[in-house]
Amino acid sequence: MTFKGSFTALVTPFKNGALDEAALRALIEFQIDNGIDGLVPCGTTGESATLSHEEHNRVIDITIETARGRVPVIAGTGSNSTEETIMLTRHAEEAGADGALIISPYYNKPTQDGLYEHYKVVADSTKLPILLYNVPGRTALNMTAETVAKLSHVDGIVGIKEATGDLAQVSDIIEYSKDGFLVISGDDFVTYPMLTIGGHGVISVTANIAPKDVSQMHALFTEGKLKEALEIHYKLQTLHRVMFVETNPIPVKTALAMMGMMTDDFRLPLTTMKADSANRVTLKTALKDYGLI
Numbered sequence: 001m002t003f004k005g006s007f008t009a010l011v012t013p014f015k016n017g018a019l020d021e022a023a024l025r026a027l028i029e030f031q032i033d034n035g036i037d038g039l040v041p042c043g044t045t046g047e048s049a050t051l052s053h054e055e056h057n058r059v060i061d062i063t064i065e066t067a068r069g070r071v072p073v074i075a076g077t078g079s080n081s082t083e084e085t086i087m088l089t090r091h092a093e094e095a096g097a098d099g100a101l102i103i104s105p106y107y108n109k110p111t112q113d114g115l116y117e118h119y120k121v122v123a124d125s126t127k128l129p130i131l132l133y134n135v136p137g138r139t140a141l142n143m144t145a146e147t148v149a150k151l152s153h154v155d156g157i158v159g160i161k162e163a164t165g166d167l168a169q170v171s172d173i174i175e176y177s178k179d180g181f182l183v184i185s186g187d188d189f190v191t192y193p194m195l196t197i198g199g200h201g202v203i204s205v206t207a208n209i210a211p212k213d214v215s216q217m218h219a220l221f222t223e224g225k226l227k228e229a230l231e232i233h234y235k236l237q238t239l240h241r242v243m244f245v246e247t248n249p250i251p252v253k254t255a256l257a258m259m260g261m262m263t264d265d266f267r268l269p270l271t272t273m274k275a276d277s278a279n280r281v282t283l284k285t286a287l288k289d290y291g292l293i
Contacts (some may be wrong), residue, residue: 003072003099003131003159004200005037006215009045009268011190012059012252014265019055021062023075023262027208028066034211037218039063040101040203042076044138050267057091057214063095074203078133079105082118086125099129101161101203104286106139112147123156130156135163135186152177161186161203167193174198187215188240192233195221205248207237209255209292242286245279255283258293 013023024241031039041063042048042056060075064065067073075092077100079085089100104110105118123130132151134143142164151157159182160195162170167190174183174197185191185202194202195218207214213232243251247270254273259264264272273280287293 003038003074003129003177003184006201006207006211006218007038007040007072007074007184007203008036008211008214009043009203009205010041010063011208011249011256011262012042012046012048012051012055013256013262014267015263019058019176020262020265021221021227024059025066027256031207031211032067032070035215035219036071036207036211037215038072038098038114039067039202040074040075040076043101043133043190044076044103044135045186045208045252046076047149047203047249047267047270048076048078050270056088057095057244060092060097061095072098074099074101074131076101076103078105079081080105080107084120085118089122089126089128089130093126094126097128097156097280099131101133103133103135104141104143106138106141109139109141112144115143115147116150119151119157120154123154126175128156129158130247131182131184132157132160133163133186134160137163142169145169145176148173149176149178152181154230157186158182159200162194163187165190167197170194170199171197188236188243192217192221192230195229205243205252206236208252209259209287210236210239210290216262239290242283245282246273251279251283254280255287255292258284258287 013020075097077088136142163186165187185194191202217232
């Protein structure tokens with residue numbers, strides 16, 4: 001299976017504080033029915049930091065079972081602990097995932113050498129293809145292009161989800177890394193520009209609510225229909241903006257609740273968007289204008 005194209009960074013639905021398995025399965029079917037190229041459960045959008053190990057593994061199991069091989073599943077298995085990362089990654093491999101997305105260790109703030117050793121040890125522990133995940137806004141640490149390039153030569157590490165929004169850094173990664181190394185956008189706002197400089201796709205928050213357009217933009221670009229793809233890029237910008245009026249995944253889960261697909265339950269310390277807030281009004285207006293509600 002290929003990891004190129006548009007992948008959805010799935011939210012994790014809760015109901016009365018527990019995992020809502022039915023809503024998760026329905027969300028997965030909605031994604032596949034609307035042409036998404038792949039699914040990523042248990043990333044930061046999936047509130048992975050507040051899932052128990054049992055819940056984390058269950059979300060991955062459900063995603064693989066529901067997808068039934070129709071699209072690849074890249075399981076989020078990263079942690080700030082190398083041993084925990086290995087444990088979660090091994091479960092994903094045993095469950096039948098197609099790959100693992102591994103966030104840089106957060107809070108610890110390792111050196112660049114520490115990042116390299118962390119990812120190398122994890123890669124050595126599994127046969128799953130691994131995508132690095134660089135998101136300094138979450139981890140307080142940037143993985144440099146030089147470190148990424150070094151890791152691109154480690155067996156089993158096939159690409160990176162790059163969420164800095166820094167096109168200069170993306171260019172350096174593509175230039176310095178091994179041929180064929182995948183560079184995937186982790187920031188919906190810059191997916192189109194990343195494609196123009198050699199990027200390979202996106203792991204998208206917005207695709208939770210608009211999978212068809214997110215997928216279509218990439219498909220049109222790869223077909224050489226750049227003008228049509230650019231039109232969808234700008235059409236999506238309003239949705240991208242409202243997905244971040246509060247901390248992700250608060251807006252996207254609230255939007256899915258407004259669309260009738262799940263409840264807007266969160267795990268503390270994340271909280272529900274206030275009923276009378278300007279952010280909720282802005283979000284609802286954007287969804288109406290887009291034709292989603």
